[in-house]
Amino acid sequence: MARGVYIHIPFCHQICNYCDFNKVFFKNQPVDEYIEALGREMELTVEQMPEAFVNVETIFLGGGTPTALSATQIEKLLALIAKHIPLSNVKEFSSEANPDELTVEKLQALFNGGVNRLSMGVQSFDQDLLKKIGRTHSNEHVYRTIQNAKDVGFTNISIDLMYGLPGQTMEQWRHTLEKALALKLPHYSAYSLIVEPKTIFYIQYAKGKLNLPTEDLEADMYGVLMDTMEAHGVHQYEISNFAHEGFESTHNKIYWDNDEYAGFGAGAHGYLRGVRYSNVAPIKKYIELVMEGHRPLLQEHSVTKDEKLEEQMFLGLRKSAGVTHGEFEQKFGQSMASVYGETIPKLQREGLLETDAQGVRLTRKGRFVGNEVFQRFLIEDE
Known part of the structure; x- marks a missing residue:
């Protein structure tokens, strides 16, 4: 939705x-x-x-x-x-x-x-x-x-x-x-x-x-x-x-929050019904497709469970509040620890993440190297 x-x-x-x-x-x-x-x-x-x-x-x-x-x-x-x-x-x-x-x-x-x-x-x-x-x-x-x-x-x-x-x-x-x-x-x-x-x-x-x-x-x-x-x-x-x-x-x-949104227009991106999509970028092509009664899609990708888990961490850790245990479990029916039981403690020891009863978030040090931290949450790395 x-x-x-x-x-x-x-x-x-x-x-x-x-x-x-x-x-x-x-x-x-x-x-x-x-x-x-x-x-x-x-x-x-x-x-x-x-x-x-x-x-x-x-x-x-x-x-x-x-x-x-x-x-x-x-x-x-x-x-x-x-x-x-x-x-x-x-x-x-x-x-x-x-x-x-x-x-x-x-x-x-x-x-x-x-x-x-x-x-x-x-x-x-x-x-x-x-x-x-x-x-x-x-x-x-x-x-x-x-x-x-x-x-x-x-x-x-x-x-x-x-x-x-x-x-x-x-x-x-x-x-x-x-x-x-x-x-x-x-x-x-x-x-x-x-x-x-x-x-x-x-x-x-x-x-x-x-x-x-x-x-x-x-x-x-x-x-x-x-x-x-x-x-x-x-x-x-x-x-x-x-x-x-x-x-x-x-x-x-x-x-x-990794929630769904619609994207309209030439080259726009959206995320609906578990599918990430992008529209054609050339303006005349976009107009032509739409006026012929077609959605102007260039590509669609059904997001897998692992990708959703990764995106929840990549995107959620951008927020100062980080990712809460409650929202993670509500979305995926499992705890962060069950998925990232090795990654999170390692990042804590390196001073890049902090955790408490509420959730996980970047430290000040972690904000300077956010992209490096996010990469560590790829499921294959875990």
Whole structure:
């Protein structure tokens, strides 16, 4: 049963140098036809498995950039969502946004259409770094857009930050955190740069032209992030996410709880009825399949019992609360100790995990090497 719905908008007015998500330049794209196709995909999927959508808690508009759409297109999209997805139990309705294209008109369209949470891609408050990573907004755009959002009625606003950027110094990172926290927002996300294939940065990296911080400096930046957020009363509830009490991202928690969600749009991923699936990515192919009455599936994979066990640990350990014994036993009918009776004690001895009567979680040391810890929970390794 889907707890959440993810809807992918693959259009951007500017392509960031680090982004590997399915996206295209907005100009000359069949945007209106794509929105119609989204509505049709939602209709087809809900018709096929209506029971999966009776308790949807969250909706998330991602991209690409949902705010690349015009206010009229946003209104059309939100009307189609309301038409095809049961909204009676939705608590959180989020949209990603770029600060320099989120006009008052678009903010009003989002708010009137039910969106109650904004996630803005700010990344840095250093203008030179913003240019290096391909961002087009200024600090003034950020300040003005946040104020406009508050004036429209938004109270749940988050911004994304990045560290480990090319040429970034600790001084620049501290400055960005200072400026971000001065905004007194309820939620912050902060991610280290990962150089992904098929990105501008990857090409530069392959040519030896990408001046990245050392691993030690990047780790120090993460440590400063955790300490600075804590000092300002913004608690860390996941490896990369920080919030004031009551403003944690419900939608992202669905992923970390390893629960099911629907994914709509070109290149979107979903997890329904025990099956992980992905949609075709080319926009014209996606539109063609959907308008012919087909779900636009590229591939499907029925998740095995072992994979579910592994994913419960990989994803759940991202949360500061970790994985509780109760939720593990409720899902799988067996204890964590019966599955990971060797792995967990070893990681404890190495200072990477801590356990108690409630469950298992990463230590501070473990957060710095999370991916290495997660790999240890592969069943074949156990």
